[in-house]
Amino acid sequence: MTEMLAPLYLWLKALHIIAVIAWMAGMLYLPRLFVYHCEVEPGTGEYDRFVLMEKRLMRIIVNPSMIAVWIFGILLAFAADAWGQPWLHAKLLFVVALSALHGMFSRWRRDFERSQNTHSRRFYRTVNEVPAVLMVLIVFLVVLKPF
Ligand code: HEM
Structure with a gap:
């Protein structure tokens, strides 16, 4: 695989x-939308507009780019023959955490869609960080490769 790639x-x-x-971009913007969305009354035009923005952001940007990040x-890692290197193992731990957070965002987005959000503005502001x-x-690990 390494010789080929x-x-x-x-x-x-x-x-x-690029991915x-x-x-x-999506992982930073989506929880920001949740911060504003949770203060809007369900059933209003404004509420539905947030639902649409979140749905499109997830389908068009966040989901496909996460898949592309993993594939590339x-x-x-094969091309660089990096699988045995500890910095990559540590990086993967954080990437798995980021992917799990992606899964949580997906669930909270669906909760908003069903008008069943249970979290506060403060919660989403914290999650946003x-x-x-x-x-x-991740970037420090991959660029500095401290171990
Ligand atoms: C999904 C699993 C991922 C794998 C298997 C992976 C693996 C790699 C590998 C092997 C390199 C090449 C390192 C080198 O040869 O110097 C690389 C570069 C890079 N990765 Fe990832 N990565 C993943 C996800 C991510 C994520 C989530 C981010 C950022 C949030 C990221 C940011 C970067 C950056 C900025 C570089 C360029 C570093 C440089 O040019 O020195 N990667 N990645």
């Missing part, structure tokens, strides 16, 4: 970074 290393890295940018990341913190840890 090594010549594509830079292409895969470029595609990986990461799109995923992070895995191919890149988590993808940023994970992203900083």
